[in-house]
Amino acid sequence: MLKIGDFAKLTRLSVQALRYYDDLGLLKPTEVDQFTGYRYYSFDQLPRLNRILALKDLGLSLEQIARVLTEDLPAAELRGMLRLKQAELRGHVQDDLARLERVEARLKQIEQETAMPNYDVVIKKVEPLLVAGVRSIIPAYPQQGPLWMELECYLEGIKAAPTGACLTIYHADEPEIDAEVCEPLSRAVPDSGRVTVHTLPGVELAASAAHHGPFTTLPEAYRAIARWIEVNGYRVVGPIREIYLQEPKRLGDQSDPDTVTEIQFPVQKV
Secondary structure: OEEHHHHHHHHOOOHHHHHHHHHHOOOOOOEEOOOOOOEEEOHHHHHHHHHHHHHHHOOOOHHHHHHHHHOOOOHHHHHHHHHHHHHHHHHHHHHHHHHHHHHHHHHHHHHHHOOOOOOOOEEEEEOOEEEEEEEEEEOOOOOOHHHHHHHHHHHHHOOOOOOOOOEEEEEEOOOOEEEEEEEEOOOOOOOEOOEEEEEEOOEEEEEEEEEEOOHHHHHHHHHHHHHHHHHOOEEEOOOEEEEEEEOOOOOOOOOOOOOEEEEEEEEEEO
């Protein structure tokens, strides 16, 4: 018989761990002194303890190990449990490898620019969105005013209030700028002329960055995202979106320093 302290030294576990295993019913002492409460263990408990430690090393939770040991699980169920753990671990490995790639890309970018980048690009999922939009060819990016006036006047006329930040979708920029200005809606409303109501498709992977500053400096953000996409091994696979989270104080002001714009590039890993 071994005192709990001696058994802990033998097994290289802490006394606290052995007490915890006792509380969970994983490894009960052979004997507990009724007067002192001291726990005693025997050498023939080592195989059970080794099985606990082996299953724990495979990544099973203590609750799962308790089921394995107490319910005499059939081999098929244990195999299924381990296959689930296998899939989970593979997912973690893939996530860590992707994170390692991003760390290496950030290091490369800092080494090239000798400073922290001004924009932090993140990959996000974009949900489908019901919008009312007006689409047209415009001569230059800042010249969207007439499209917004057309859209806002129509929505105001039918008393349909937007439900979030407005946005512009650039369907193409060569040879002409094909832009669609959009307002999000909570319910469908009738189309009218050039105003169309439709659901923007979701985007599984979007390289996104926030630009805090005037519209005139938006090209800096675009260059930063494009560089990030190239360095991290992605390619653009859909129309770019600008979401106007904080609009200029004066409508159409291209120089307001307090505007906040989110730029989203739909991407796919090369």
